[in-house]
Every structure is written in structure tokens, then in C-alpha cells.
Amino acid sequence: MQLPFNQFEQYIDETILKRGLSYFKKGHVQEPEELSPGEYEAIVEGTEDYTVQLTLKNGIITEYVCDCPYDMGPVCKHVVAVIFHLQQDELELNKKTKRAPKEQAIKPVKRKTVAQQVDELLEKATHEELKEFVRDKASQNVPFRNLFLSSFAQHNSDESKKLYVKQVKSILKTASDRHGFIDWSASRLVGNAVDNLLESAQKQINNYNFKSAVFISTAIMEQMTEALQYSDDSNGDIGGCVDAAYEMLFTIAQEQSSEEIRKLIIEYCFTSFDKQIYLGWDWHIGVLRLAALLLKTEEETERIFKQIDKAQRSDYEREEAQSIKYNILLKTKGENAAEKYLEQNITNSNLRREAIQKALEKKNYEKAISLAKDGVNYDLKDKPGLAKEWYDWLLKIAQAQNDSEKIIEYARFLFIDNFRNEQDYYQILKQHVKTEKWNTFVEGIIQDIVSKKRWLDTGLIASILIKEEWWDRLLELVKKSPDLNTIDHYEKHLSKNYSNEIVELYANGILKYMKNSMGRDHYQNACRYIRKIIKLGARNKANEIISYLRAEYPKRKALMEELDKV
Known part of the structure; x- marks a missing residue:
């Protein structure tokens, strides 16, 4: 989350805030370095x-990162301590210092950023000094050497892919254990x-x-894939x-x-495909997709068609290869040849989408409906998720036709089935x-959802109750599954009208x-929920829970320590 610099205290847990302030006041924050305007780093x-x-x-404060292991909240005490340091004049804070003696502690008007310091040194250092460095x-x-060689590769007369293969191999070898494994x-x-x-x-x-x-990219792809x-x-x-x-x-x-x-x-794409360098990975088909962008001659086109015919090892490979061939035909042979190929391979989901979209653009709704319904029948048994996508296309077609009856039919079906797409x-x-x-109508939807008896139904029904602002029914729904995660998830919707009930559920x-x-870890999690009870204004209830836990589990030392921090 982002934090307003002058109001950061309002967005941070009180306990973390106190710990961060304590760290700052005890002088645990070394003077921050301004790496570049607005970017700070501190130990x-x-x-x-x-x-x-x-x-x-x-x-x-748009970004903040600390390399400590804290993961119980968005902000740790170390980040807070640094913010207090940067805000010390505004907040009129006094802190102990870990800097120079008093006679040297005069604060400069403006510290130079790291970038400015580097620029100054580059201006002052001689050419020979830099070369020697x-x-x-x-x-x-080794990392510096690799970076230097790759950064100025254009000046290297011996540059080739082998140069970078050697560099990547060196990196991998350094990271490997004695068995050759990289953990x-x-x-x-x-x-x-x-x-x-x-x-x-x-x-x-x-x-x-x-x-x-x-050269750099192909060397990285090959060695990192291996x-x-x-x-x-x-x-x-x-x-x-490899992706990058x-x-x-x-x-x-x-x-x-x-x-x-x-x-x-x-040529690299053709060769790497023939050698099966990326076989078993998406990049195996990816190099053909890349080659398709660069085709110019009939010889190249024939060569890629032969390779596409070989790329049939799985349904995914087959469909991707057919999609590549369709686009090549569209570019080289024209729309009629591409359309014929598309119809011959309409069971390919990528090509079916293309065909439906084209029919929609031409307002050939009858053909679009036929293609979508055929997709439902073809994929319903083995690919039910894909079948729902064809229902979504049927909805889009109905919307294009402004057919309210069909819109309601398909939207209702897709909502109840909880199909996640771009449409609401x-x-x-x-x-x-x-x-x-x-x-x-809504009550009918709820009854249909309940009748399906699926694990996801509670969340789907809750989404309806939230949209309709039926808070009393949402509370009753939460009471049926009162685990801490569920209470936490719906607290923001219920705390305004039912804070006492939410407190009892949490307790x-x-x-x-x-x-x-x-x-x-579990004790910290429990204490996190106790803090939520305090934030809901029920400090007495929180104290009761703390007292109960101390009496019930007196030998759990870690629990006692965490309760002390609440």
C-alpha cells in the first residue's frame, strides 16, 4: 500500500509504529543515502x-522494501524507523545519533545523491585510473567482468554467442553445489x-x-533452459x-x-526448433511464432510449414502451431485460403474464437451462434471450462443483437456457474x-446456487448479499462458517452495523x-486478530481473551511473549 508521507502514522499498526519510533529514538537508523531524487536507502x-x-x-511513499523476514503486515518496524528519521524535523523528534562527534555533526544543507557523487568522481578520475580500476x-x-564485456560487446571484435554462453555457464557453475544442483x-x-x-x-x-x-538473448535462452x-x-x-x-x-x-x-x-529459430533445444517448453513453439514474424521468401514459408506439421506432440502444440499457420496463410496467401484452413480446423479453440469474432464483425449472427453452440457440444465433456467460454460468446452475440431474453439466460447461467471472465x-x-x-429473480438465483452444493457457493452467495447490501443475511451467512479467515474477509462490510457481533465471532x-x-506463527496470527478486536473498540473483550489464554496455556512461552506485544 502507498503511504501519505505526512500522515503515515494513520496507516500503520500501532504496535509497529511504537517499535519503529523506539528504534529511531535509540539511534538504530544510520543516515539514509539519497540514491536519486526521492529514492532513499538506509541501514x-x-x-x-x-x-x-x-x-x-x-x-x-510509493514503494518501500526491507530485507528483514517480517511478513505479518505490510510495513515492518525498520521501514517505520526510517520514515521517522526522514520526518524528524517536521515531527520535532529528538534522537540519539550514531554519527560523528558533536564538532563534526553539523548537518549539511543538502547531501549529494549517490548519482551525483558518482558523476563527480567520474569527472575527477583520470582515464588511466578508470582503466586500471x-x-x-x-x-x-566474475559478475563485474560479465557485465563489462556484455555492456561494451559492440567494441569486441571476437563477439559471438559463444562468448555469452561461456559467461552464463560461469554463472551457473558458481551457483551449483558439488553434485551440480542449483538449489x-x-x-x-x-x-x-x-x-x-x-x-x-x-x-x-x-x-x-x-x-x-x-547473441546475449539466445545464449541466455539456451543455457538457462538447460x-x-x-x-x-x-x-x-x-x-x-528465458522469458525475458x-x-x-x-x-x-x-x-x-x-x-x-x-x-x-x-535461422536461429529454424535451427533451434530442428535441434529440439526447447522441446517440452512453450519456447519450442515460441521460436516458430517468432520466425513467422520474419518470413519473406517462399522457401522460408515452406520450411516453417514443414516444421509446423511436426509440432503435433500435444493438443497445446497442435493448436498453437495451427494458429501460427493460419496467420501465415492470411499474410501470404490471402483471406480465402486462410478462411478455408480455419474451417478445416475449427475444433482448434484459438481458430474457433477467430471465426466467431469475424462472424460478429460481419454481423453474421446466425453463423456466430452456430460456431459457439458447436463449441459447447464439442468441449462440454472433456473441457467444461472451455465450453463456458463458448456460452460467454453466446452472451456477446445476444448483446450485439440486443436480445434481452437470451442475455438474461446466458448471463444467469454464467453467473451461477461462477465463470470468471471480463464481463460482470x-x-x-x-x-x-x-x-x-x-x-x-435474485432469490431464485440464490436457491439455484444452494442446490448445487459446491464449496465455492458461500462466497458466491456472499457476493450477492454484498451487492444488494443485505447485511443481516450476510452476518447470518458468516455465522454458519465462523472461521477467522471468513470473519476477517467480511468484517469491512459488517463492522459498521454489527461490530459487537463481529467481536464475538472473532473471540x-x-x-x-x-x-x-x-x-x-500461530500465536502471532491469533494476536493479529486480537488487535482487530481492539480496533473495533472492544479493548475489554481483548483483555478477557488475553487473560484466558494466559491462564489456559501458561507453559507456552512463545505465546506469552506474543501476548505481551499486543
């Missing part, structure tokens, strides 16, 4: 030293290191050095690098660069059902939760 000392970064724009760092620091934490380090190469590739694109960017076989990429750091490199190639292809670059990329089916129904019939939920939960 906050505690059990360990943590780095806080925050961005201030137009009186709003780069040589020294490049010989000792979860090391994968993140790999991602960060390769991000530097990606940044270099982006700079090459910005400077129109497309050849260098192609690395997925021997790494824990739970966070997507490695796969994300692929997107860069796409960007270059769309830049309409030279014929040399076009041939370089399209409930609002569509409200616009088309007559006002005097609306309440009866009972906390006691029940504590019977079956042990461990500091």
Missing part, C-alpha cells in the same frame, strides 16, 4: 542489520546475475546494436530469464531491423431484469483456533 541496526529502501514522490575488478570479480536460494542468485546480462542486452537494443542483443533440468526454480527466477530473453528477440524482430539481423534470428454478469442481469421482478474463533494450533 537499520537490530538483531541483525537490515537494509530499507523507499521512494517518495509528491508527498506519497576496470582491469582490476574484471580480473577479480532454491542459489537459483535466485543466478537470476540476479543473468538479469545484469539482460540489462546489457536491453542497452544494446536501445543503441541499435541488435546483433549483440541477439539449467531448468538441474535446479529448483520454484520462484521462477531461471525460467523468468525471448521477449527481447521478439522486440528486435518487431523493430524492422536490417536484413542481416532478420536472417540471423529466423450480475450487473448485466441487473440492467436487463425489470426492477419490480428483481428481488424475486470465539480465536479460542477455537488456539485449541488446535501451536507454534509462534
Whole structure:
């Protein structure tokens, strides 16, 4: 969440606020560095030293990050301490200092930003000093060397993809354990290191050095795809690098660069597909999609058609390959040839969407309805989610025809089935059902939802009650499933009129939760809900719960510690 700089106290939990103020007053905040206008970084000392970064724009703290492990709320005490430091003059706060002695502690009018300090040094350092610095760092620091070589690749007469393959392999080797495996934490380090190469590739694109960017991108794609076989990429750091490199190639292809670059990329796409470098991944089809952008000759077109015919290993591959071929035909053979191919492969969901959209644009509603209904019949058994999409198309067709009866029929079906699409089916129904019939209509929807007996029905019914502002019925619904998450989710809708009832629900939920939960994480969670009770104005009830928990679980030391913090 964003925080108003001058009113941040109103948006932060009181306990966190107090701890942050205490840290500030005890002098745990080192003088923040202004990295660039409005961007600050500071070290906050505690059990360990943590780095806080925050961005201030137009009186709003738009971003704030701390590398501490706190995850019980949006803002930690370290961030708060830094904000207090930046606001100390405005708030007239006095703090202990960890800076220089008194005679040196005169505050400068304006500290230079890091960027300004760097610019000043670059102006003053000699050419030889800078060269010596780069040589020294490049010989000792592998990440720096890789970044330097990729950033100035256009000046390297020996530049090739092999140069960057070697760099990526070096990064991967450094992160691997003795068995050659890259664990979860090391994968993140790999991602960060390769991000530097990606940044270099982006700079090459910005400077129109497309050849260098192609070499960097293809090297990253190949080596990082291979690395997925021997790494824990739970966070997507490695796969994300492949995606980013692929997107860069796409960007270059769309830049309409030279014929040399076009041939370089399209040949790479054909070769990597034939060698099955990305087999089993989306990028296997992706290189054909990329090649399709760059086709110029009949020979190239025939070559990609042969490769498309080979790409039939799964339903996904088949449908994607057919979609690529359809677009190629549209571009090279014309609309009639493409239309014929589309009709021959209408079971392809991508092509069916295209056909329905075209029929709608031509106002050929009969054909559009036929295609959508055929899709329902074809996909209902094996792909029910896709069948609902065809119902959504039927709704769009009815809307184009302004057919209220069909609009209500399809919107009602899709709402009850909880199909999530870009349309608000409930609002569509409200616009088309007559006002005097609306309440009866809604009750009928609720009964139909209840009769289905699905786990998601409570949330769907609750959404109706919220839209209609039937708060008494929403409260009764929450009482039927009074777990803490449910109470928390609907509190904002009920606290205004039913604060006492919500407090009782929270109280009972906390006691029940504590019977079956042990461990500091669970105790912190329970205390979070106790704080919610306090915020609802029921401090006495919160004290009762705290007293009960202390008496009931006196040997749970961690619980006692967390209760002390409430």
C-alpha cells in the first residue's frame, strides 16, 4: 500500500509504529543515502542489520522494501524507523545519533545523491585510473567482468554467442553445489546475475546494436533452459530469464531491423526448433511464432510449414502451431485460403474464437451462434471450462443483437456457474431484469446456487448479499462458517452495523483456533486478530481473551511473549 508521507502514522499498526519510533529514538537508523531524487536507502541496526529502501514522490511513499523476514503486515518496524528519521524535523523528534562527534555533526544543507557523487568522481578520475580500476575488478570479480564485456560487446571484435554462453555457464557453475544442483536460494542468485546480462542486452537494443542483443538473448535462452533440468526454480527466477530473453528477440524482430539481423534470428529459430533445444517448453513453439514474424521468401514459408506439421506432440502444440499457420496463410496467401484452413480446423479453440469474432464483425449472427453452440457440444465433456467460454460468446452475440431474453439466460447461467471472465454478469442481469421482478429473480438465483452444493457457493452467495447490501443475511451467512479467515474477509462490510457481533465471532474463533494450533506463527496470527478486536473498540473483550489464554496455556512461552506485544 502507498503511504501519505505526512500522515503515515494513520496507516500503520500501532504496535509497529511504537517499535519503529523506539528504534529511531535509540539511534538504530544510520543516515539514509539519497540514491536519486526521492529514492532513499538506509541501514537499520537490530538483531541483525537490515537494509530499507523507499521512494517518495509528491508527498506519497510509493514503494518501500526491507530485507528483514517480517511478513505479518505490510510495513515492518525498520521501514517505520526510517520514515521517522526522514520526518524528524517536521515531527520535532529528538534522537540519539550514531554519527560523528558533536564538532563534526553539523548537518549539511543538502547531501549529494549517490548519482551525483558518482558523476563527480567520474569527472575527477583520470582515464588511466578508470582503466586500471576496470582491469582490476574484471580480473577479480566474475559478475563485474560479465557485465563489462556484455555492456561494451559492440567494441569486441571476437563477439559471438559463444562468448555469452561461456559467461552464463560461469554463472551457473558458481551457483551449483558439488553434485551440480542449483538449489532454491542459489537459483535466485543466478537470476540476479543473468538479469545484469539482460540489462546489457536491453542497452544494446536501445543503441541499435541488435546483433549483440541477439547473441546475449539466445545464449541466455539456451543455457538457462538447460539449467531448468538441474535446479529448483520454484520462484521462477531461471525460467523468468528465458522469458525475458525471448521477449527481447521478439522486440528486435518487431523493430524492422536490417536484413542481416532478420536472417540471423529466423535461422536461429529454424535451427533451434530442428535441434529440439526447447522441446517440452512453450519456447519450442515460441521460436516458430517468432520466425513467422520474419518470413519473406517462399522457401522460408515452406520450411516453417514443414516444421509446423511436426509440432503435433500435444493438443497445446497442435493448436498453437495451427494458429501460427493460419496467420501465415492470411499474410501470404490471402483471406480465402486462410478462411478455408480455419474451417478445416475449427475444433482448434484459438481458430474457433477467430471465426466467431469475424462472424460478429460481419454481423453474421446466425453463423456466430452456430460456431459457439458447436463449441459447447464439442468441449462440454472433456473441457467444461472451455465450453463456458463458448456460452460467454453466446452472451456477446445476444448483446450485439440486443436480445434481452437470451442475455438474461446466458448471463444467469454464467453467473451461477461462477465463470470468471471480463464481463460482470450480475450487473448485466441487473440492467436487463425489470426492477419490480428483481428481488424475486435474485432469490431464485440464490436457491439455484444452494442446490448445487459446491464449496465455492458461500462466497458466491456472499457476493450477492454484498451487492444488494443485505447485511443481516450476510452476518447470518458468516455465522454458519465462523472461521477467522471468513470473519476477517467480511468484517469491512459488517463492522459498521454489527461490530459487537463481529467481536464475538472473532473471540470465539480465536479460542477455537488456539485449541488446535501451536507454534509462534500461530500465536502471532491469533494476536493479529486480537488487535482487530481492539480496533473495533472492544479493548475489554481483548483483555478477557488475553487473560484466558494466559491462564489456559501458561507453559507456552512463545505465546506469552506474543501476548505481551499486543
